[in-house]
Amino acid sequence: xxxxxxxxEGCATPRCYDGDPPAADxxxxxxxxxxxxxxxxxxxxxxxxxxxxxPRLVEAGRSVVLRIAxxxxxxxxxxxxxxxxxxxxxxxxxxxxxxxTWAADEAIEPGLIAAAGDLDRLSTEVDKLAxxxxxxxxxxxxxxxxxxxxxxxxxxxxxxxxxxxxxxxRTRLAELPAADAGAEGRLxxxxxxxxxxLVGALDATAGLRDSWTKLTTGSVAAIKLTKLLALHxxxxxxxxxxxxxxxxxxxxxxLALSDATIAQTKKLRxxxxxxxxxxxxxxxxxxxxxxxxxxxxxxxxxxxxxxxATPAVKRAxxxxxxxxxxxxPDTRGLVLIMADVAQGGLNQAVITIEVARKRLSDAxxxxxxxxxxxxxxxxxx
Numbered sequence: 001x002x003x004x005x006x007x008x009e010g011c012a013t014p015r016c017y018d019g020d021p022p023a024a025d026x027x028x029x030x031x032x033x034x035x036x037x038x039x040x041x042x043x044x045x046x047x048x049x050x051x052x053x054x055p056r057l058v059e060a061g062r063s064v065v066l067r068i069a070x071x072x073x074x075x076x077x078x079x080x081x082x083x084x085x086x087x088x089x090x091x092x093x094x095x096x097x098x099x100x101t102w103a104a105d106e107a108i109e110p111g112l113i114a115a116a117g118d119l120d121r122l123s124t125e126v127d128k129l130a131x132x133x134x135x136x137x138x139x140x141x142x143x144x145x146x147x148x149x150x151x152x153x154x155x156x157x158x159x160x161x162x163x164x165x166x167x168x169x170r171t172r173l174a175e176l177p178a179a180d181a182g183a184e185g186r187l188x189x190x191x192x193x194x195x196x197x198l199v200g201a202l203d204a205t206a207g208l209r210d211s212w213t214k215l216t217t218g219s220v221a222a223i224k225l226t227k228l229l230a231l232h233x234x235x236x237x238x239x240x241x242x243x244x245x246x247x248x249x250x251x252x253x254x255l256a257l258s259d260a261t262i263a264q265t266k267k268l269r270x271x272x273x274x275x276x277x278x279x280x281x282x283x284x285x286x287x288x289x290x291x292x293x294x295x296x297x298x299x300x301x302x303x304x305x306x307x308x309a310t311p312a313v314k315r316a317x318x319x320x321x322x323x324x325x326x327x328x329p330d331t332r333g334l335v336l337i338m339a340d341v342a343q344g345g346l347n348q349a350v351i352t353i354e355v356a357r358k359r360l361s362d363a364x365x366x367x368x369x370x371x372x373x374x375x376x377x378x379x380x381x
Contacts, residue, residue, distance in 0.1 A: 101186060101187055101188040101191070104177065104186040104187050104191075105187060105188050105190075105191045107177060108176055108177050108187065108191055108195075109191075111172070111176045112176070112191070112194050112195065112198070112367070114172075115169060115172060115173055115176075115198050116194075116198065116364060116367045118165070118168075118169045118172070119169065119198060119201055119202075119360060119363060119364045119367070120364040121165070122162065122165050122166060122169065122205070122360060123357060123360035123361045123363075123364050125158060125161065125162050125165065126162060126204075126205065126208070126353065126356050126357040126360055127357050127361075128158060129155055129158050129159065129162065129208065129212070129353050129357075130350065130353045130354050130357050132151050132154055132155040132158065133151075133155065133212075133215060133349055133350040133353050134350060135147070135151045136148055136151035136152055136155070136215060136219060137350060139151060140219060140222050145223055145226070148219055148223070149223075152215070152216050152219055155212050155215070155216075156212065156216070159208055159209050159212050162205055162208060163205070163208075163209065166202055166205045169198075169202060170199070170202055173195070173198055173199055173202075176195065194367050197363055197366065197367050198363070198367060200363075201359065201360055201363035201364075201367075204355075204356040204359040204360050204363075205356060205360075207352060207356070208352070208353060208356060211348070211349040211352040211353055212349060212353075214348060214349050215349035215350070218276075218349075221268060221271070221272055224268060225265065225268060225281070228261055228264055228265045228268070229265065229284070229288075231261050232258055232261040232262060232265065232288060233288075235254055235255075235257045235258040235261060236254075236255065236258045236288070236291070236292055236295070238254050239251045239252075239254035239255045239258060239295065240295060242254055243295070243298075243299050248299040248300075248302060248303040249303070251295075251299050252296060252299055252300070255292055255295060255296050255299075258292050259289075259292060262285060262288065262289050262292065265285050266285055269281050269282060269285060284328070287323075287326045287327055287328070288327065290323045290326065291320075291323040291324060291326070291327055293323075294316070294319045294320040294322070294323035294324075295320055295323075297316045297319060297320075298313070298316040298317060298319070298320045300316075301313045301315075301316040302316070
């Protein structure tokens with residue numbers, strides 16, 4: 001058996017706790033568990049550990065700083081983008097940036113104000129035309145043909161002046177900067193709106209001449225009808241007076257003239273039927289034509305009977321009396337006829353003129369007192 005080493009007797013293999021205990025003042029080997037167990041917790045780290053920890057702290061600090069820097073950059077970029085978007089949203093041609101268009105708005109302002117004044121005067125002229133149309137309608141219904149002709153002629157002269165003033169104003173508007181290319185970038189929205197309103201209002205005068213022509217046409221037709229109906233009444237009355245004298249041949253000749261006048265009246269009625277309610281006019285013509293026919297039949301019967309009261313003569317007399325009873329007692333029906341004719345031309349013309357006048361008046365009132373936007377105080381140095 002191998003000899004036992006120093007330590008306890010009988011142990012073949014030396015153990016850590018075998019042998020003599022170390023002296024009290026003997027140093028403890030480095031790395032021994034005792035060095036870790038016996039070291040106070042507040043002891044300073046060893047130099048090697050401290051050296052390894054330093055770079056890691058520096059790296060961690062650098063990462064934190066970089067992250068903070070990125071956050072700051074992101075915030076700055078977002079604020080800058082918001083400013084760009086706000087700048088894009090307030091374009092020079094919008095009222096939100098009045099300082100960008102103020103100079104151009106000030107340059108066009110006198111022209112817009114002057115054009116609004118011209119539009120107001122044009123509205124006054126159209127107003128006068130509406131008054132003339134009303135006067136023409138009143139003269140027609142009252143059968144004042146002289147006053148009717150005067151109103152028509154004055155209206156034609158006024159239409160010519162309105163057209164000339166409209167063309168002149170349209171030319172002046174075309175010369176303003178708002179008509180140039182790129183006006184949307186130089187002028188505010190309010191200035192461009194006023195300009196567009198002025199140009200659009202001029203369209204109201206476009207149909208005035210056509211309306212007045214219809215008024216004139218209706219008036220001429222009414223005047224002609226008045227003359228024809230009056231001529232017919234005179235011709236039939238002359239025929240009746242001639243017949244009472246026993247001159248039946250002469251009475252029949254005069255009734256032939258009445259027939260020709262009725263034929264002209266019917267033709268004029270047919271021409272007006274496309275635009276005018278001719279119901280009353282047709283009734284007037286038919287009743288007068290029926291009386292002429294009955295009177296003609298009476299004279300033929302009396303002449304054939306050689307003055308004797310034959311059954312044929314009696315029947316003719318009864319028919320003539322019945323036709324006479326159907327005639328209007330006075331000329332009030334003629335007034336209604338003139339009113340119907342007026343509805344086809346005069347009334348419609350007056351309405352069209354009134355609509356144009358209202359449109360011009362409203363546009364003038366809305367545009368004359370609409371200043372362009374002023375720049376804010378913050379925008380001015």
